[in-house]
Amino acid sequence: MSTNPTDIAPHVDPAWVDAFVLELRLRDVPGDLVGDALAQVESHVLDAGTSADDAFGDPRAYAATIAETAARPTPDEPGAMVPPALGGAALVVAITGIVAWFGDGAVDVTGGTLAVVGAMLALPFVVQRYGTPVLRYLVESSFWRIWLLVTASGLLLAGVALVGRAWQVATVAAPALTVPALVVVAVAAVLGLRDASDVDPLLPPGADRATAEAAIRRDTRRLRLLTSTIQVGFVAGAVGFAVLLTRLTP
Structure with a gap:
């Protein structure tokens, strides 16, 4: 089992993947949701035969739309x-x-x-x-x-x-x-x-x-x-x- 983003989405441009995952992480999106979103991008790219840029646009902007509906983790106690x-x-x-x-x-x-x-x-x-x-x-x-x-x-x-x-x-x-x-x-x-302390690894679906x-x-x-x-x-x-x-x- 790999938690490397480029292993979860091997057919997506690595630069797009890195920017997408980084933006989701900066917005405190949980690792399992990041993995699900990345797997969906990979599936769409394979099925449609298009690049992630063409299908989803700017990775940061797309990550922002996902983050708007994602549940955030409880903030750490002081x-x-x-x-x-x-x-x-x-x-x-x-x-x-x-x-x-x-x-x-x-x-x-x-x-x-x-x-x-x-x-x-x-x-x-x-x-x-x-x-x-x-x-x-x-x-x-x-x-x-x-x-x-x-x-x-x-x-x-x-x-x-x-x-x-x-x-x-x-x-x-x-x-x-x-x-x-x-x-x-x-x-x-x-x-x-x-x-x-709790850790939050990036998880592919079913991991x-x-x-x-x-x-x-x-x-x-x-x-x-x-x-x-x-x-x-x-x-x-x-x-x-x-x-x-x-x-x-x-």
Whole structure:
């Protein structure tokens, strides 16, 4: 059983299929309905001997008409974003604490620190609320527009952090801040890897949903594990570089 769109509709132009499926997914149409619609397009193309463009027109416009009558899934609860929000905020605190631990052993909690931590706490909830328009923008944008957006966001956050350094809130011993933060990061990572949230694979008519969902969950866990490993490597490198600079700075 294949959940690849081009396998479900092998006689339809792959570019048309990709645009059609992407638009349906962006409009939160369930995977089984996407598979049914794609199978119907394939059947019509075979029976009529015409292209999907000639029979259905623009794939995005046709997907929009289907989405108008499709049942939408229940939106995710905000509570599902709590672990990644806490994990991201704790990671910022942990990195700051580790660098200070190898320095003078004290962490200066400033307005900049609080701003970055607050941004990391809010980010998952913002993505959950505005994920679809953001994803549409990323899909439809060029590499350079995405690069500029990411760079501008990073510079804005860095600027806020630097400006906020003038407002010192407290000074905390590095171990007292770092160890709890690392525990929160570890717990959030484990919860992310064990997340059994519902998945929605693209299903051809008559496909076994349980088998498809199990395969998707397995692939998702592998991807999360790989992503987490890469992130740990980058963080370790960044912390090592920061510690080296601290040691070399007189």
